[in-house]
Amino acid sequence: MQRLYCIFWLGLKEVMSLRRDWVMMALLVWSFTLAPIMEATGVASSVNNASIAFADEDNSPLSRTLATAFFPPEFQPVVQIEPGTGPTHMDAGRFIFIVAIPPGFEKDLRARRTPEIQVLIDATAMEQAGIGANYITNILSAEIHRFAIGVDLMDPPSINVILRSAFNQNRDTVRFAGIVALIGQIMWLTTILTGAAMIREREHGTIEHLLAMPLTPLDIALAKIWANAAVVLIAAGLSLAFVMQGSLDIRIAGSKTLFLCGTALFLFTATALGVFLATIARSMAQFALLVMLIVLPMLMLSGGETPVEGQPDWLQTGTLFLPSRHYMSASQAIVFKGAGIEMIWPEFVWMAVLGLALLMTSLFMFRRSVTQMS
Template sequence: MHPANILYLGVKELRSLARDPMMLFLVAYTFTVAVYTAATAMPETLNRAPIAIVDEDRSPLSNRIVGAFLPPSFITPKLITAAEMDARMDAGIDTFAIDIPPNFQRDMLAGRQPVIQLNVDATRMSQAFTGSGYVQQIVIGEVNAFAQGYRSIPTLPVDLALRARFNPELNKAWFGAVIEVINQVTMLSIILTGAALIREREHGTIEHLLVMPVTPFEIMAGKIWSMALVVLIACTLSLAFVVQGLLAVPIAGPVWLFLIGAAIHLFATTSMGIFLGTVARTMPQFGMLMILVLIPLEMLSGGMTPRESMPELVQTVMLAAPTTHFIMLAQAILYRGAEFSVVWPQILALAAIGTILFSFSLARFRKSISDMA
């Protein structure tokens, strides 16, 4: 192995990337626009939910219920007829539809316990799950206030003091921005290394490398360090200017420790990209493989859903994925301000997984080169 060859081959990859405007656009987009939109587009618990009300009672109590649904949780309720309710739900116009029956106020005051019908479009899961609880609380609160003649504030036997740690504002943009950067590091590192290998095969330059005094290890190492460097620089700039600057997301822990963990993670994911590049023969095939590999890595590694809520089999299997340990490391450092004494197990696991993936990918890369020769 000649370190100079690895350096020159990596510089060659950087020059090749600089001449590819689409790849440069992809790098810039994923760490700027994609991070910003992912953070700001994350829905609140309930925001501007469409609701329609069938008021068959037309009483002061029913008017009170209609007026209780206010922005920003709900849009202004649309008063409709009973015949319109099902059609509007079928068309997806309303997420919630309330039917207040005739004589509702009279039956309530007489103690007959009248029933209000609530229809929910359960296909809109983000709003339907929490929104139905909101609707029930609003209706019950208005009915009780009307029956008592005033709004009472119950005195609870226990005072619960809520302290939200690491995200005191409960701002979902804080979570969305950081987790998007983490996901983009994984995605882009695999794409860049795999695409670099396939691009050389399609352009015929891989044959030029085969007749040069370089080894497969040097070729692969040159691609890995150069593409990892690009992703690491883009990740650093994104954290500084998009996450902390534009979105004003506080970073709790040392960024340098996160970058060290990211560099070790990139060693694993770029090796994975080389392996996928040897399996796929063309860029469309590589794109299909990316879908099969990337979605499980991001969905099952604990970034979107806590690992503790997954089946134990999935938790155990995903320990073999580098993204699982990288997300644990990144969240501990960036969210909770963890130091090296906390995240060293994840760093060690990433180094071990990266070594295994690199060895496996190198064997596959050598075989593919020997087949071409």
């Protein structure tokens, strides 16, 4: 009991030390507020609120129907412009897309000729331009195809494909990217905070003061692990409530308590990794390089950026030994699919086993490092 009492107060001392470190506090606040918002909304993988104009020289029922096929949230309300003024508007940057319907378009189509539609694209908006070109092509093709069937220019298709999107019906990229960004920040921050705390003790010489007390290397490491894990867990919970659900309006399908329990389990793995890297590194610069070398690949291979199934077979087997993969899989199942513990318990077991192994290795390395110092 006395030992647990010492670990608790030593961890509380770590929290107070973190509170006085304004750089780390600023990094903590940034990582769980603005950083997820910017990652979720800054890079668009779909068309959103794109400006579009129509230069309709045909003024037929079909051309007017084509103009009404574009609507929010993908596109702004269609603006009708004078024919021939498209390049001028494009040069002025007023529209990203301009659709020009030639005269006699519907007449040529009814005569079974092949009329052309011109689409001007402002390619300086690279993401929107590339994706929007496919959007516009598909929308125009679908409307013309529907018109051709209605006037008996062609037979209806023998097969009608109906797409149903599970767990994200509107295919909202913000919802998915926001949660993935939050999970990534949890991993980054936990490893950085724990490792920086260990190296700070060594650089300031306070590690010798701790060793002069009736404390073991195990007590020191455990105190730093629980303190930094608790800080990140509280920050993650607040970010989930106020940033994910509040600012980004992300709906959590499953249990938030279960998500935080999985996060707490993963945090002990990430803090153990921070202790391990801080034991190997001899300075803060070396520690930063090790974080980039190890944590970044773990995030990239976890299944958040690209599906694990899309990786080579040998690499998929290797990712089974990454706690980040199991945490990402469990978190996505809880948040998007509403999964319960009966579905994700294997991921929790994997995290517990890998975390225990990494914790034992980190404590062994830290104990040996402290012994060499003394």
